[in-house]
Amino acid sequence: MVLAFLILAAVKFGVCAGHYKRLAVCGLATYGQGMSNDVIRLRDKLKQFSDCWSPRVVAELNDYQFKLAHLEGEFVWHAHAHTDEAFLVLAGALQIELRDRVITLEEGDLYVVPAGLEHRPVAPARCSVLLIEPRGVVNTGAAGGKLTAPGDQWI
Numbered sequence: 001m002v003l004a005f006l007i008l009a010a011v012k013f014g015v016c017a018g019h020y021k022r023l024a025v026c027g028l029a030t031y032g033q034g035m036s037n038d039v040i041r042l043r044d045k046l047k048q049f050s051d052c053w054s055p056r057v058v059a060e061l062n063d064y065q066f067k068l069a070h071l072e073g074e075f076v077w078h079a080h081a082h083t084d085e086a087f088l089v090l091a092g093a094l095q096i097e098l099r100d101r102v103i104t105l106e107e108g109d110l111y112v113v114p115a116g117l118e119h120r121p122v123a124p125a126r127c128s129v130l131l132i133e134p135r136g137v138v139n140t141g142a143a144g145g146k147l148t149a150p151g152d153q154w155i
């Protein structure tokens with residue numbers, strides 16, 4: 001009798017554990033740090049900070065982060081050895097200097113800098129962008145310097 005109860009309990013626990021695991025996989029418990037299932041209103045988020053060259057994380061997609069940044073002036077030449085980096089211009093205009101040409105982006109334009117390619121963002125006037133790149137990417141790559149921003153700044 002006791003043995004039957006233990007077997008029944010084990011089976012029931014196993015089913016429940018599997019059930020909760022499926023719920024987690026469905027997304028109820030797996031949002032990234034700082035995320036909720038609310039709509040993320042980029043225009044509102046952009047008003048929550050004003051400093052330049054200091055990306056703020058607004059969402060994650062698996063291991064990728066969506067970061068907002070205000071840019072003005074010249075950044076530093078740098079590269080990201082192991083990852084591509086996407087720039088989507090939300091407001092204003094941005095130039096991305098490459099060693100052999102200049103990419104000019106206006107509002108609504110998207111450009112992906114390939115991994116390992118040296119680039120230097122230049123914003124003649126203040127602009128706002130959405131960056132998409134893997135978690136842990138440093139904004140200045142290996143170049144370092146005073147424009148290196150802390151990672152994982154959620155808003």
Ligand code: NI
Pocket residue numbers: 078079080085119139141
């Ligand atoms: Ni970069």
